Amino acid sequence: MKCENCTKKECSKKKKTESEDLVEPLSVTDGEEKSEFHRLAEAGIFLSDCLACGNCVTSEEGARIFAQNQKEFFKVLNLNKKCDSSLHKLVVASVSPQSVPYFAVKFRLSVCEAARKICGFLKSIGAHHVLDTTISADFSILETQKEFIHRFRRQTQDERAFPMFTSACPGWVQYVERVLGNTVTPHICTAKSPQQIMGSLVKGYFASKKNLSPDKIFHLTIAPCYDRKMEALREDYYTELYNCRDVDCVLTSGEIMQIMEQRNISVKEIEESSLENVFGETSCGFARHESTSSDGYLAHVFRHAAKELFDMDVQEISYKTIKNKDFLEVCLEKDGETVLRFAAAYGFRNIQNMVLKLRKGKFHYHFVEVLACPGGCLDGKGQAKTVDGKLERTLLREMEEVYSHVPVQSPESNPQIQTLYADWLEGAESQKTRQTLHTKITASAQPTSRLDMKW
Numbered sequence: 001m002k003c004e005n006c007t008k009k010e011c012s013k014k015k016k017t018e019s020e021d022l023v024e025p026l027s028v029t030d031g032e033e034k035s036e037f038h039r040l041a042e043a044g045i046f047l048s049d050c051l052a053c054g055n056c057v058t059s060e061e062g063a064r065i066f067a068q069n070q071k072e073f074f075k076v077l078n079l080n081k082k083c084d085s086s087l088h089k090l091v092v093a094s095v096s097p098q099s100v101p102y103f104a105v106k107f108r109l110s111v112c113e114a115a116r117k118i119c120g121f122l123k124s125i126g127a128h129h130v131l132d133t134t135i136s137a138d139f140s141i142l143e144t145q146k147e148f149i150h151r152f153r154r155q156t157q158d159e160r161a162f163p164m165f166t167s168a169c170p171g172w173v174q175y176v177e178r179v180l181g182n183t184v185t186p187h188i189c190t191a192k193s194p195q196q197i198m199g200s201l202v203k204g205y206f207a208s209k210k211n212l213s214p215d216k217i218f219h220l221t222i223a224p225c226y227d228r229k230m231e232a233l234r235e236d237y238y239t240e241l242y243n244c245r246d247v248d249c250v251l252t253s254g255e256i257m258q259i260m261e262q263r264n265i266s267v268k269e270i271e272e273s274s275l276e277n278v279f280g281e282t283s284c285g286f287a288r289h290e291s292t293s294s295d296g297y298l299a300h301v302f303r304h305a306a307k308e309l310f311d312m313d314v315q316e317i318s319y320k321t322i323k324n325k326d327f328l329e330v331c332l333e334k335d336g337e338t339v340l341r342f343a344a345a346y347g348f349r350n351i352q353n354m355v356l357k358l359r360k361g362k363f364h365y366h367f368v369e370v371l372a373c374p375g376g377c378l379d380g381k382g383q384a385k386t387v388d389g390k391l392e393r394t395l396l397r398e399m400e401e402v403y404s405h406v407p408v409q410s411p412e413s414n415p416q417i418q419t420l421y422a423d424w425l426e427g428a429e430s431q432k433t434r435q436t437l438h439t440k441i442t443a444s445a446q447p448t449s450r451l452d453m454k455w
């Protein structure tokens with residue numbers, strides 16, 4: 001795995017200090033471009049403070065991730081060219097909405113044009129279908145909304161109902177499972193992330209429509225970060241019966257760009273092709289949810305909860321910046337009383353502060369959208385960083401700009417969702433919906449006992 005925040009030399013330095021617990025301060029160049037990792041390393045961060053952010057992985061994990069890399073993808077593409085059709089697989093690629101702005105900026109195109117170019121490129125190298133994944137984020141948001149309402153109504157019987165944390169960011173979920181353990185796991189929403197819902201859709205619904213068993217489909221996702229590679233490897237997302245995973249391979253936006261560069265393909269040469277939905281129809285537009293950097297859980301759940309619980313229609317959401325631009329607060333007031341208190345906490349520094357307050361019993365939010373990357377998913381380490389781990393600020397700004405022009409779609413307004421709840425999941429409240437769209441958040445056997453983070 002390409003480690004974005006620390007170079008190989010720094011990783012080995014870190015390994016050496018494992019027995020000593022303290023990470024040696026690293027020698028880095030001065031200047032505002034220093035990565036967060038480097039700044040923290042200079043401050044003397046302890047290994048027991050590991051955030052499991054996916055930036056430096058263990059060798060076992062590194063090997064598992066390697067098994068997911070480009071080689072695996074090209075092996076399947078090569079087998080598809082051989083005469084033995086028993087080895088052939090249908091190659092389905094799912095493109096994350098936060099990856100498309102990266103290509104738009106790199107190609108100097110609109111987001112819609114970039115989506116068609118990337119679709120055309122993936123088809124030119126052997127993908128049979130390239131799917132728009134907005135629908136999987138729709139499902140994830142709707143299931144998160146339902147869980148929030150459920151928790152709100154039983155908060156008097158369950159002291160750990162609130163705060164409820166989102167589960168869409170694998171960097172954050174992994175940190176909770178490995179480091180924070182049982183004190184925080186019950187607070188995490190059980191709805192699967194958009195990537196893994198897409199996995200269920202492709203290996204479940206799409207496979208059955210194609211009369212194929214799940215192992216006959218190779219499912220590639222294009223994502224903004226490396227953490228999603230780790231997520232695809234979770235036990236929950238493996239089906240023993242077919243010996244296959246819901247997502248077989250994750251390539252970051254940067255890795256796809258690298259493949260294009262290695263093949264010396266210019267954007268002009270790529271024939272445009274439209275993304276498809278899981279019904280096999282081509283989709284002409286490209287939509288996002290109500291956020292310029294994430295899937296917009298905070299905004300959608302807030303509006304839904306205001307209506308469902310207090311019969312209030314929220315027009316404009318007004319965000320209050322608390323301490324820094326990556327910690328935002330949104331409140332709903334009724335009759336002079338605050339009835340809903342929501343927040344967005346992005347980046348591990350804000351996450352750490354939040355967790356410290358939670359432990360002291362001083363964190364009084366109902367809902368928090370948590371993302372490991374400071375700028376949200378557009379800032380993912382698989383696309384917004386230079387090779388030496390620095391944030392590409394101009395690129396990020398441009399991505400935010402182009403993404404903000406994409407039309408907003410609410411999950412409730414997607415008619416395909418209702419069709420899938422009815423035809424595939426036996427109803428929105430069924431056991432099948434619960435099993436298919438939710439996962440288990442479980443503390444690892446030995447989460448670190450160090451709670452006194454040094455931040």
Ligand code: SF4
Nearest residue numbers: 169171225373377380
């Ligand atoms: S916030 Fe960062 S780590 Fe989390 S899913 Fe988005 S890009 Fe990946």
